[in-house]
Amino acid sequence: MTDPILIDIPEELSTDRTVVRRYRPGDGVGVFEAVDESREHILPWMPWGPGHQTTDDSEKLVRTWNGKWALREDMSFGMFDKQTGEYLGGTGLHRIDWNLRSFEIGYWIRKSAAGKGHVTDSVKLLTDLAFSKLQANRVFIRCAVENVKSCAVAKRAGFTLEGTIRNSIKDADGRLVDLMMFSLIPEEWESMRVV
Numbered sequence: 001m002t003d004p005i006l007i008d009i010p011e012e013l014s015t016d017r018t019v020v021r022r023y024r025p026g027d028g029v030g031v032f033e034a035v036d037e038s039r040e041h042i043l044p045w046m047p048w049g050p051g052h053q054t055t056d057d058s059e060k061l062v063r064t065w066n067g068k069w070a071l072r073e074d075m076s077f078g079m080f081d082k083q084t085g086e087y088l089g090g091t092g093l094h095r096i097d098w099n100l101r102s103f104e105i106g107y108w109i110r111k112s113a114a115g116k117g118h119v120t121d122s123v124k125l126l127t128d129l130a131f132s133k134l135q136a137n138r139v140f141i142r143c144a145v146e147n148v149k150s151c152a153v154a155k156r157a158g159f160t161l162e163g164t165i166r167n168s169i170k171d172a173d174g175r176l177v178d179l180m181m182f183s184l185i186p187e188e189w190e191s192m193r194v195v
């Protein structure tokens, strides 16, 4: 198996209206603005929100994500509007198991950009990246059963529901949450491409 650090991974991918790219120093300002306008929208599902109290907090995270990307430990991508360049939210390949070639896709979008399909675009781009460039055997998405919008993204992107993992995580209030597990394997991805 090629050492992951030697794989040349494209740092920017796009559709006609959505760009996903590796974070760069300086992205913290946009990340902070997006989190700050979206706290109520993202907090129930993404407990890291309170960690962004200043632009420096966000910039520190951006630089940390950039470093982990270089080491192939975790690949966070920023999501941007292709026309305006505005920062829209975050996505990425997480919980990477290079031996199994398994990747989790995560996502969030700022409140003002929700409901336009940018997240579904981003998930499709990262799914293609995982299967076409990283020899993925498994790409998965987990979402809280009550997080209807998140589960809808997985379905819209063509992922298969494997089942519900009960009492899988604790939410921001310490409440146990059931997660739906969606995944794609190479054979499914290939058949989606020829349709």
Ligand SMILES: CC(C)(COP(=O)(O)OP(=O)(O)OC[C@H]1O[C@@H](n2cnc3c(N)ncnc32)[C@H](O)[C@@H]1OP(=O)(O)O)[C@@H](O)C(=O)NCCC(=O)NCCS
Pocket: 041, 042, 045, 046, 107, 108, 109, 110, 113, 114, 115, 116, 117, 118, 119, 120, 121, 142, 143, 144, 147, 149, 150, 151, 153
């Ligand atoms: C989950 C979350 C990322 C979904 O965002 P979203 O904007 O609904 O997802 P998309 O960008 O794919 O947009 C889909 C919506 O745009 C509409 N849409 C418009 N044009 C579209 C297009 N070209 N392609 C796809 N959808 C389009 C869809 O019909 C859908 O609308 P609906 O919600 O009224 O059914 C968002 O709700 C969020 O950030 N939540 C908080 C954080 C979170 O829960 N993260 C996930 C943790 S598992």
